[in-house]
Amino acid sequence: MDEELHERVREAIKSIPEGSVATYGDIADLTKAPSPRLVGKVLAEDGHDLPWHRVLRANGTPAPHLAGEQLARLRAEGVLADGDKVDLRRHRWADVVPEEEPGLF
Numbered sequence: 001m002d003e004e005l006h007e008r009v010r011e012a013i014k015s016i017p018e019g020s021v022a023t024y025g026d027i028a029d030l031t032k033a034p035s036p037r038l039v040g041k042v043l044a045e046d047g048h049d050l051p052w053h054r055v056l057r058a059n060g061t062p063a064p065h066l067a068g069e070q071l072a073r074l075r076a077e078g079v080l081a082d083g084d085k086v087d088l089r090r091h092r093w094a095d096v097v098p099e100e101e102p103g104l105f
Contacts, residue, residue: 009033009042016054016093019078021086023058026096054093060086 008031016022024036033039036058043052053073056062061084062070071081079091 005031005033005038006042006046009039010046010050013039013043013047013050013052013055015095016051018051019091020093021054021056021060021074021079021088021091022093022096023056023060023088025058026093027055030096056086056088060088 009027012027012030013022022030024039027033027039028036031039039055043050043055053062053066053070056070060081061067067084071084074081074086079086081087
């Protein structure tokens with residue numbers, strides 16, 4: 001991965017506002033990354049100083065090994081989950097919602 005793409009992914013994650021979430025795919029689309037997995041790789045290798053807890057899987061769930069801490073951090077920001085699933089229609093970051101899907105909110 002080139003350094004420019006790495007920094008675009010980091011900047012996009014930094015930009016997710018408190019109380020909002022995005023999916024790995026949202027960040028990949030926004031930054032033109034080739035796949036959501038690359039976003040996960042950036043977070044795993046260089047995400048300690050980012051609001052990593054605001055990035056979820058496509059179905060609105062956290063990574064299983066991080067679920068407890070991730071959901072606790074999101075609750076502290078006002079993002080509520082139904083069990084372990086966040087309602088993306090309610091909490092998804094508006095800047096990453098495609099124009100052709102305005103009904104998400």
